[in-house]
Amino acid sequence: MSDDTTAPRFRSDVTVDLVRSAAADSDVIWAARVSTAGEQSLEALQQDPEKSTGLINFLMRDRHGTPFEHNSMTFFISAPIFVFREFHRHRSGWSYNEESGRYRELEPVFYVPGEERRLVQQGRPGRYEFVEGTPEQHKTVTSSMEAAYREAYGRYQEMLEAGVAREVARAVLPVGLFSSMYATCNARSLMHFLSLRTKRENSAVPSFPQREIEMVAERMEEQWAALMPLTHAAFEKHGRVAP
Numbered sequence: 001m002s003d004d005t006t007a008p009r010f011r012s013d014v015t016v017d018l019v020r021s022a023a024a025d026s027d028v029i030w031a032a033r034v035s036t037a038g039e040q041s042l043e044a045l046q047q048d049p050e051k052s053t054g055l056i057n058f059l060m061r062d063r064h065g066t067p068f069e070h071n072s073m074t075f076f077i078s079a080p081i082f083v084f085r086e087f088h089r090h091r092s093g094w095s096y097n098e099e100s101g102r103y104r105e106l107e108p109v110f111y112v113p114g115e116e117r118r119l120v121q122q123g124r125p126g127r128y129e130f131v132e133g134t135p136e137q138h139k140t141v142t143s144s145m146e147a148a149y150r151e152a153y154g155r156y157q158e159m160l161e162a163g164v165a166r167e168v169a170r171a172v173l174p175v176g177l178f179s180s181m182y183a184t185c186n187a188r189s190l191m192h193f194l195s196l197r198t199k200r201e202n203s204a205v206p207s208f209p210q211r212e213i214e215m216v217a218e219r220m221e222e223q224w225a226a227l228m229p230l231t232h233a234a235f236e237k238h239g240r241v242a243p
């Protein structure tokens with residue numbers, strides 16, 4: 001029987017936890033009004049919520065972006081490495097720290113698409129549509145991925161047992177391996193990320209992201225929307241374009 005700690009485990013989901021935040025609609029109002037109302041701006045928000053909604057909508061519509069930067073959200077994310085490769089392309093307004101494959105032995109957790117994941121790509125580059133796979137295709141994906149992951153992780157273990165450094169042995173591990181990271185952003189940088197990494201009918205500029213990064217984006221959006229409902233509603237209303 002295989003050792004539990006080295007037996008590959010397979011996941012079809014991603015995890016996104018908001019671990020720290022200082023983010024509220026009032027931060028946007030405060031920043032926007034400080035030039036005219038000074039320190040009175042927070043009081044004004046509480047006194048006149050309707051006016052605050054109007055101001056946030058105006059800022060979003062006219063793309064006055066900087067008031068949306070005075071807040072912070074830190075997410076702990078577990079997702080496959082291929083998702084992080086896409087994620088780390090987002091440079092502005094983001095800070096990242098990811099687990100190290102040099103300093104610790106990587107856990108054998110691997111991504112296998114779930115039954116709801118559409119498998120077949122149709123259309124032209126940039127505007128692909130995905131349609132359901134057949135049960136046979138799902139079976140092939142699951143069995144091929146699991147076999148490849150088992151082989152790769154076995155070879156990784158073999159090298160570690162032979163005294164090879166983790167940073168050398170990890171070269172055999174595939175991009176379906178799960179990693180974890182802290183990602184910190186503000187509402188403006190998050191909106192830019194969401195505009196590119198979600199596919200929505202109401203987007204003024206449609207995007208066609210890979211489903212797995214979209215799964216991460218959707219969980220981030222839910223948690224952000226709970227913190228900043230007026231800002232989120234304005235983002236939706238104005239075509240999901242970052243200001």
Ligand SMILES: Cc1cc2nc3c(=O)[nH]c(=O)nc-3n(C[C@H](O)[C@H](O)[C@H](O)COP(=O)(O)OP(=O)(O)OC[C@H]3O[C@@H](n4cnc5c(N)ncnc54)[C@H](O)[C@@H]3O)c2cc1C
Nearest residue numbers: 086089090091092093094189192193196197207208209210
């Ligand atoms: C559907 C999709 C498909 C993709 N396909 C590919 C692909 O095939 N190959 C590939 O390599 N990448 C691909 N990407 C990644 C894409 O090119 C961007 O790297 C990624 O979306 C991050 O966008 P960004 O640069 O706008 O974000 P950020 O890096 O967060 O930048 C935010 C904004 O800041 C400004 N900015 C940041 N840095 C600079 C700079 N150096 N100069 C000027 N302005 C700057 C820009 O206005 C930018 O929009 C794809 C992305 C998506 C969403």
